[in-house]
Amino acid sequence: MPQATVTRRYRFCAAHRLHTEQLSTEENWTTFGKCNNPNGHGHNYVVFVSVQGDIDPVTHQVVDVSSLDEIVGRIIVRRFDHQDLNKDPQFATQTTTGENLVLLIWDLLVNEVPAGRLVKVGVIETRDNYFEYSGSAEHARGEDGVRHG
Ligand code: NI
Numbered sequence: 316m317p318q319a320t321v322t323r324r325y326r327f328c329a330a331h332r333l334h335t336e337q338l339s340t341e342e343n344w345t346t347f348g349k350c351n352n353p354n355g356h357g358h359n360y361v362v363f364v365s366v367q368g369d370i371d372p373v374t375h376q377v378v379d380v381s382s383l384d385e386i387v388g389r390i391i392v393r394r395f396d397h398q399d400l401n402k403d404p405q406f407a408t409q410t411t412t413g414e415n416l417v418l419l420i421w422d423l424l425v426n427e428v429p430a431g432r433l434v435k436v437g438v439i440e441t442r443d444n445y446f447e448y449s450g451s452a453e454h455a456r457g458e459d460g461v462r463h464g
Contacts, residue, residue, distance in 0.1 A: 316369040317370050318368060318369055319367070319368075319370055319377050320365050320366065320367040320377070320434060321365065321366050321367075321377045321431075322363050322364065322365040322366075322435075323366075323383055323384065323387070324362070324363055325362045325363075325364065325387050325388070325391065325392055326359065326362070326392075327362070327392050327396035327397075328357060328358070328359050328396060329357065329358065329395050329396065329397065329398050329400050330398070330400065330401075331355060331356070331399065331400040331401055331411040332352065332354075332355040332401055332411070333347035333350040333351055333411065333412060334347065334410065355399065355401070358440050358441060360439065362387070362391060362436065362437070363435070363436065363438075363447075364387055364433070364435075364436055365433070365434050365437075366378045366428050366430070366433060366434065367432055367434040368432060377430065377431050378430040378431050379429055379430065382429040382430075383428065386427050386429060387424065390423050391420055391423060394423075400416070405419055406419075413438055413444055413445075413446035417438045417446040417447060417448045421433070421436045424436065434450075435447055435448070435449045436448050436449075
């Protein structure tokens, strides 16, 4: 059975501020620069969701795109669009870096794709910043639904 990977692009606009309580005020500024500005700032985030699987012999598709759109729209776009990422419960104790965001999006979607399997999530934050995550054994989602490692 031939396999292929389908990638869909999604967008949301959100505000955030890079800051961690683990660092002092000065260290936060040194580490994050203007992204540590207390007023925050916004990005037009672009999210790529890649699903790999068998090509269905009847539909000749890996995944029903409208079903994938509904899931990503409901779980990701609706959650983050026009929000302050720092106020998302998941970021209560985590910094809203692109790295943490791409891992969170992976965790939210990994068990939700309608067919095939999630193989990569990419996040464009700025013109020059792109983050991606493809999962790993250490970060496999456990039975309790929590990412371990
Ligand atoms: Ni930023």
